[in-house]
Amino acid sequence: MATHTFFCLDGHTCGNPVRLVAGGAPTLQGLDMVEKRAHFLRDYDWIRTGLMFEPRGHDMMSGAILYPPTRGDCDVAFLFIETSGCLPMCGHGTIGTVTMALERGLVTPREPGVLRIDTPAGLVEARYTMHGPYVDKVRITNVPSFLYARGLTAEVPGLGTLTVDVAYGGNFYAIVDPQPGFPGLEFWQPSQVLHWSPRVRQAFSAQYTFTHPENPRIQGLSHVQWTGAARHPDAHARNAVFYGQKAIDRSPCGTGTSARMAQWFARGQLEVGDEFVHESIIGTLFRGRVEAETRVGSHKAIVPSIEGWARLTGYNTLFIDDRDPLAHGFQL
Protein backbone atom coordinates (compact mmCIF):
# COMPACT_ATOMS: atom_id res chain seq x y z
CA MET A 1 0.00 0.00 0.00
CA ALA A 2 1.42 3.37 -0.96
CA THR A 3 0.47 6.89 -1.82
CA HIS A 4 1.79 8.02 -5.20
CA THR A 5 2.41 11.75 -5.56
CA PHE A 6 2.29 13.68 -8.84
CA PHE A 7 3.40 17.28 -9.23
CA CYS A 8 1.27 18.87 -11.92
CA LEU A 9 0.83 22.21 -13.60
CA ASP A 10 -2.75 22.80 -14.70
CA GLY A 11 -3.73 25.09 -17.53
CA HIS A 12 -5.65 25.27 -20.76
CA THR A 13 -5.08 25.86 -24.46
CA CYS A 14 -7.79 28.02 -25.96
CA GLY A 15 -10.21 26.52 -23.45
CA ASN A 16 -9.23 22.83 -23.48
CA PRO A 17 -7.51 21.55 -20.33
CA VAL A 18 -3.87 20.55 -20.11
CA ARG A 19 -2.42 18.86 -17.02
CA LEU A 20 1.36 18.78 -17.27
CA VAL A 21 2.91 16.09 -15.07
CA ALA A 22 6.27 17.48 -14.01
CA GLY A 23 7.12 15.00 -11.26
CA GLY A 24 6.16 11.55 -10.00
CA ALA A 25 5.91 9.69 -13.33
CA PRO A 26 7.67 6.33 -13.80
CA THR A 27 10.79 5.67 -15.85
CA LEU A 28 9.79 3.93 -19.08
CA GLN A 29 11.57 1.29 -21.14
CA GLY A 30 11.87 1.54 -24.90
CA LEU A 31 14.07 2.80 -27.67
CA ASP A 32 11.60 5.40 -28.89
CA MET A 33 8.42 7.11 -27.69
CA VAL A 34 6.22 4.52 -29.40
CA GLU A 35 7.84 1.79 -27.29
CA LYS A 36 7.77 3.92 -24.14
CA ARG A 37 4.09 4.68 -24.74
CA ALA A 38 3.44 0.92 -25.05
CA HIS A 39 5.29 0.30 -21.76
CA PHE A 40 3.26 3.02 -20.04
CA LEU A 41 -0.03 1.60 -21.34
CA ARG A 42 0.97 -1.92 -20.27
CA ASP A 43 2.16 -1.18 -16.71
CA TYR A 44 1.10 2.33 -15.71
CA ASP A 45 -2.23 3.10 -17.33
CA TRP A 46 -3.65 3.53 -13.81
CA ILE A 47 -1.66 6.79 -13.61
CA ARG A 48 -3.45 8.08 -16.71
CA THR A 49 -6.91 7.05 -15.49
CA GLY A 50 -6.14 8.31 -11.97
CA LEU A 51 -5.03 11.73 -13.17
CA MET A 52 -7.54 12.17 -16.02
CA PHE A 53 -10.84 10.74 -14.75
CA GLU A 54 -12.94 11.85 -11.81
CA PRO A 55 -12.37 12.59 -8.95
CA ARG A 56 -9.07 14.30 -9.97
CA GLY A 57 -10.08 15.02 -13.55
CA HIS A 58 -13.20 15.03 -15.69
CA ASP A 59 -14.56 13.88 -19.06
CA MET A 60 -12.43 16.35 -21.06
CA MET A 61 -9.22 16.16 -19.03
CA SER A 62 -6.06 15.91 -21.05
CA GLY A 63 -2.38 16.14 -20.25
CA ALA A 64 1.21 15.24 -20.94
CA ILE A 65 4.18 13.80 -19.08
CA LEU A 66 7.67 15.16 -19.73
CA TYR A 67 10.44 12.66 -20.54
CA PRO A 68 14.03 12.94 -21.76
CA PRO A 69 14.09 12.69 -25.58
CA THR A 70 14.86 9.35 -27.26
CA ARG A 71 16.23 11.09 -30.37
CA GLY A 72 19.27 13.30 -30.66
CA ASP A 73 17.49 16.08 -32.56
CA CYS A 74 14.95 16.78 -29.78
CA ASP A 75 15.03 18.82 -26.55
CA VAL A 76 12.32 16.89 -24.72
CA ALA A 77 9.78 14.08 -25.17
CA PHE A 78 6.05 14.28 -24.45
CA LEU A 79 3.82 11.34 -23.58
CA PHE A 80 0.21 12.44 -24.02
CA ILE A 81 -2.36 11.21 -21.52
CA GLU A 82 -6.06 11.71 -22.14
CA THR A 83 -9.35 10.27 -20.99
CA SER A 84 -9.28 8.45 -24.35
CA GLY A 85 -5.88 6.79 -23.84
CA CYS A 86 -2.42 7.92 -24.88
CA LEU A 87 -2.83 9.71 -28.19
CA PRO A 88 0.21 9.56 -30.50
CA MET A 89 -0.05 13.33 -30.87
CA CYS A 90 -2.14 16.10 -29.33
CA GLY A 91 -1.96 19.64 -30.71
CA HIS A 92 -3.68 21.59 -27.96
CA GLY A 93 -1.75 19.48 -25.43
CA THR A 94 1.54 20.38 -27.12
CA ILE A 95 0.78 24.12 -27.16
CA GLY A 96 -0.21 24.04 -23.48
CA THR A 97 2.67 21.83 -22.35
CA VAL A 98 5.24 23.94 -24.24
CA THR A 99 3.82 27.14 -22.73
CA MET A 100 3.78 25.92 -19.13
CA ALA A 101 7.11 24.07 -19.35
CA LEU A 102 8.88 27.15 -20.76
CA GLU A 103 7.28 29.63 -18.37
CA ARG A 104 8.23 27.51 -15.34
CA GLY A 105 11.73 26.58 -16.58
CA LEU A 106 11.08 22.83 -16.96
CA VAL A 107 12.70 22.63 -20.41
CA THR A 108 15.74 24.28 -21.97
CA PRO A 109 15.61 24.63 -25.74
CA ARG A 110 18.97 24.38 -27.50
CA GLU A 111 17.91 27.12 -29.88
CA PRO A 112 16.03 30.08 -28.37
CA GLY A 113 12.52 30.35 -29.77
CA VAL A 114 12.30 26.70 -30.88
CA LEU A 115 11.53 23.58 -28.87
CA ARG A 116 11.94 20.25 -30.65
CA ILE A 117 9.67 17.58 -29.22
CA ASP A 118 9.89 13.79 -29.49
CA THR A 119 6.30 12.47 -29.60
CA PRO A 120 4.98 8.96 -30.36
CA ALA A 121 3.75 10.34 -33.72
CA GLY A 122 7.21 11.73 -34.59
CA LEU A 123 9.17 14.98 -34.33
CA VAL A 124 7.08 18.08 -33.61
CA GLU A 125 8.70 21.50 -33.68
CA ALA A 126 7.26 24.32 -31.55
CA ARG A 127 8.21 27.94 -32.28
CA TYR A 128 7.26 30.40 -29.59
CA THR A 129 7.41 34.09 -28.73
CA MET A 130 7.77 35.42 -25.20
CA HIS A 131 6.73 38.64 -23.49
CA GLY A 132 8.86 38.85 -20.37
CA PRO A 133 8.36 35.59 -18.45
CA TYR A 134 5.22 34.66 -20.42
CA VAL A 135 4.85 32.66 -23.59
CA ASP A 136 2.71 34.68 -25.94
CA LYS A 137 1.96 32.22 -28.76
CA VAL A 138 3.17 28.81 -29.87
CA ARG A 139 3.22 27.58 -33.46
CA ILE A 140 3.68 23.83 -33.82
CA THR A 141 4.78 22.19 -37.04
CA ASN A 142 2.81 19.00 -36.93
CA VAL A 143 3.46 15.58 -38.43
CA PRO A 144 2.62 15.10 -42.14
CA SER A 145 -1.15 15.08 -42.53
CA PHE A 146 -3.19 13.60 -45.35
CA LEU A 147 -6.63 12.71 -46.62
CA TYR A 148 -6.79 8.97 -46.01
CA ALA A 149 -10.14 8.19 -47.65
CA ARG A 150 -12.73 10.30 -49.40
CA GLY A 151 -16.51 9.84 -49.32
CA LEU A 152 -16.83 6.75 -47.12
CA THR A 153 -20.42 5.85 -46.31
CA ALA A 154 -21.94 3.94 -43.43
CA GLU A 155 -25.37 3.49 -41.94
CA VAL A 156 -25.52 5.20 -38.54
CA PRO A 157 -28.54 3.83 -36.67
CA GLY A 158 -30.97 6.67 -35.99
CA LEU A 159 -29.12 9.16 -38.22
CA GLY A 160 -29.25 7.39 -41.57
CA THR A 161 -26.57 6.98 -44.20
CA LEU A 162 -23.67 9.31 -43.50
CA THR A 163 -20.76 10.19 -45.79
CA VAL A 164 -17.44 11.21 -44.29
CA ASP A 165 -13.88 11.95 -45.38
CA VAL A 166 -11.25 10.39 -43.15
CA ALA A 167 -8.05 12.37 -42.69
CA TYR A 168 -4.96 11.93 -40.53
CA GLY A 169 -3.43 14.84 -38.61
CA GLY A 170 -1.64 12.89 -35.87
CA ASN A 171 -4.86 10.93 -35.18
CA PHE A 172 -7.49 9.60 -37.59
CA TYR A 173 -10.57 11.82 -38.00
CA ALA A 174 -13.96 11.12 -39.52
CA ILE A 175 -14.83 14.56 -40.87
CA VAL A 176 -18.58 15.10 -41.11
CA ASP A 177 -19.47 17.98 -43.40
CA PRO A 178 -23.09 19.23 -43.69
CA GLN A 179 -25.32 16.73 -45.54
CA PRO A 180 -28.76 15.11 -45.16
CA GLY A 181 -28.92 14.02 -41.50
CA PHE A 182 -26.46 16.71 -40.40
CA PRO A 183 -27.39 20.29 -41.30
CA GLY A 184 -24.11 21.77 -40.03
CA LEU A 185 -22.63 22.53 -36.64
CA GLU A 186 -24.44 25.88 -36.38
CA PHE A 187 -27.73 23.94 -36.12
CA TRP A 188 -26.57 21.44 -33.52
CA GLN A 189 -26.28 21.54 -29.74
CA PRO A 190 -23.22 20.07 -27.96
CA SER A 191 -25.53 17.36 -26.57
CA GLN A 192 -26.18 16.18 -30.16
CA VAL A 193 -22.43 16.02 -30.87
CA LEU A 194 -21.99 13.92 -27.71
CA HIS A 195 -24.90 11.66 -28.58
CA TRP A 196 -24.08 10.93 -32.23
CA SER A 197 -20.28 10.90 -32.32
CA PRO A 198 -19.71 7.50 -30.67
CA ARG A 199 -22.31 6.00 -33.00
CA VAL A 200 -20.59 7.49 -36.05
CA ARG A 201 -17.18 6.24 -34.89
CA GLN A 202 -18.61 2.79 -34.22
CA ALA A 203 -20.39 2.57 -37.59
CA PHE A 204 -17.30 3.53 -39.63
CA SER A 205 -14.88 1.48 -37.49
CA ALA A 206 -17.05 -1.61 -38.00
CA GLN A 207 -16.90 -1.23 -41.78
CA TYR A 208 -13.40 0.10 -42.55
CA THR A 209 -9.86 -0.13 -41.20
CA PHE A 210 -7.63 2.87 -40.58
CA THR A 211 -3.88 2.23 -40.49
CA HIS A 212 -1.08 4.75 -40.96
CA PRO A 213 0.68 3.71 -44.19
CA GLU A 214 4.19 4.27 -42.82
CA ASN A 215 3.62 3.43 -39.16
CA PRO A 216 1.23 0.49 -38.81
CA ARG A 217 1.40 0.84 -35.02
CA ILE A 218 -0.83 3.93 -35.44
CA GLN A 219 -4.30 2.73 -36.27
CA GLY A 220 -7.98 3.20 -35.53
CA LEU A 221 -10.55 5.93 -35.97
CA SER A 222 -10.39 7.82 -32.68
CA HIS A 223 -11.97 11.21 -33.41
CA VAL A 224 -15.08 12.60 -35.09
CA GLN A 225 -14.96 16.15 -36.39
CA TRP A 226 -18.24 17.96 -37.13
CA THR A 227 -17.97 21.05 -39.29
CA GLY A 228 -19.91 24.22 -39.84
CA ALA A 229 -19.79 27.85 -40.90
CA ALA A 230 -17.57 30.21 -38.92
CA ARG A 231 -19.04 32.84 -36.61
CA HIS A 232 -15.78 34.66 -35.91
CA PRO A 233 -14.95 37.17 -38.66
CA ASP A 234 -11.33 35.90 -38.92
CA ALA A 235 -12.22 32.21 -39.18
CA HIS A 236 -12.63 30.10 -42.32
CA ALA A 237 -14.61 27.35 -40.59
CA ARG A 238 -15.80 26.10 -37.22
CA ASN A 239 -15.55 22.62 -35.74
CA ALA A 240 -16.44 20.40 -32.83
CA VAL A 241 -14.06 17.50 -32.28
CA PHE A 242 -15.30 14.53 -30.30
CA TYR A 243 -12.80 12.16 -28.64
CA GLY A 244 -12.77 9.57 -25.90
CA GLN A 245 -16.22 8.62 -24.65
CA LYS A 246 -17.64 12.02 -23.71
CA ALA A 247 -15.26 14.81 -24.71
CA ILE A 248 -15.72 17.71 -27.10
CA ASP A 249 -12.51 19.65 -27.58
CA ARG A 250 -12.99 23.23 -26.37
CA SER A 251 -10.11 24.35 -28.59
CA PRO A 252 -10.23 23.99 -32.40
CA CYS A 253 -8.05 20.85 -31.91
CA GLY A 254 -4.51 20.83 -33.31
CA THR A 255 -4.53 17.40 -34.92
CA GLY A 256 -8.14 17.97 -36.03
CA THR A 257 -7.23 21.25 -37.69
CA SER A 258 -4.26 19.53 -39.36
CA ALA A 259 -6.57 16.79 -40.66
CA ARG A 260 -9.06 19.40 -41.89
CA MET A 261 -6.35 21.34 -43.73
CA ALA A 262 -5.18 18.09 -45.34
CA GLN A 263 -8.77 17.46 -46.48
CA TRP A 264 -9.10 20.97 -47.92
CA PHE A 265 -5.68 20.68 -49.58
CA ALA A 266 -6.66 17.40 -51.26
CA ARG A 267 -9.87 19.03 -52.51
CA GLY A 268 -7.92 21.98 -53.96
CA GLN A 269 -9.36 24.47 -51.43
CA LEU A 270 -5.93 25.23 -49.87
CA GLU A 271 -2.46 25.61 -51.36
CA VAL A 272 1.04 25.66 -49.90
CA GLY A 273 1.45 28.93 -47.98
CA ASP A 274 -2.29 29.40 -47.36
CA GLU A 275 -3.62 30.20 -43.89
CA PHE A 276 -6.60 28.42 -42.39
CA VAL A 277 -8.16 29.91 -39.27
CA HIS A 278 -10.26 27.41 -37.34
CA GLU A 279 -12.85 28.37 -34.74
CA SER A 280 -13.72 26.11 -31.82
CA ILE A 281 -17.10 25.34 -30.33
CA ILE A 282 -16.50 28.10 -27.74
CA GLY A 283 -15.23 30.64 -30.30
CA THR A 284 -11.44 30.37 -29.72
CA LEU A 285 -9.12 30.29 -32.73
CA PHE A 286 -6.16 28.28 -34.05
CA ARG A 287 -4.26 29.79 -36.97
CA GLY A 288 -3.18 26.99 -39.31
CA ARG A 289 -0.88 27.22 -42.31
CA VAL A 290 0.08 24.77 -45.05
CA GLU A 291 3.88 24.84 -44.76
CA ALA A 292 4.79 22.34 -47.48
CA GLU A 293 3.55 19.51 -49.64
CA THR A 294 4.89 16.03 -49.02
CA ARG A 295 3.85 12.38 -49.36
CA VAL A 296 2.87 9.70 -46.88
CA GLY A 297 2.82 6.29 -48.55
CA SER A 298 0.70 6.75 -51.67
CA HIS A 299 -1.09 9.80 -50.22
CA LYS A 300 -0.44 13.41 -51.19
CA ALA A 301 0.18 15.08 -47.81
CA ILE A 302 0.91 18.42 -46.19
CA VAL A 303 3.18 19.64 -43.44
CA PRO A 304 0.75 21.75 -41.38
CA SER A 305 1.53 24.29 -38.69
CA ILE A 306 -0.90 25.47 -36.02
CA GLU A 307 -0.64 28.55 -33.84
CA GLY A 308 -2.45 28.97 -30.53
CA TRP A 309 -2.03 30.21 -26.97
CA ALA A 310 -2.28 28.71 -23.52
CA ARG A 311 -2.44 29.86 -19.90
CA LEU A 312 -1.28 28.31 -16.66
CA THR A 313 -4.11 28.19 -14.11
CA GLY A 314 -2.28 26.72 -11.11
CA TYR A 315 -0.12 24.09 -9.45
CA ASN A 316 -1.70 20.85 -8.39
CA THR A 317 -0.10 18.18 -6.20
CA LEU A 318 -2.19 15.04 -6.64
CA PHE A 319 -2.18 11.83 -4.63
CA ILE A 320 -3.21 8.38 -5.76
CA ASP A 321 -3.70 6.43 -2.55
CA ASP A 322 -3.79 2.65 -2.99
CA ARG A 323 -6.29 2.36 -0.11
CA ASP A 324 -8.84 4.43 -2.03
CA PRO A 325 -11.40 2.16 -3.76
CA LEU A 326 -11.64 4.84 -6.48
CA ALA A 327 -7.86 5.37 -6.64
CA HIS A 328 -7.65 4.85 -10.41
CA GLY A 329 -10.54 7.11 -11.27
CA PHE A 330 -13.98 6.51 -12.72
CA GLN A 331 -16.21 7.78 -15.49
CA LEU A 332 -20.02 7.88 -15.41
Ligand code: PYC
Ligand atom coordinates in the same frame (compact mmCIF):
# COMPACT_ATOMS: atom_id res chain seq x y z
O1 PYC B 1 -5.51 19.29 -30.11
O2 PYC B 1 -4.82 17.53 -31.21
C1 PYC B 1 -5.52 18.07 -30.35
C2 PYC B 1 -6.45 17.22 -29.56
C3 PYC B 1 -6.69 15.89 -29.68
C4 PYC B 1 -7.65 15.56 -28.73
C5 PYC B 1 -7.98 16.69 -28.06
N1 PYC B 1 -7.25 17.70 -28.57
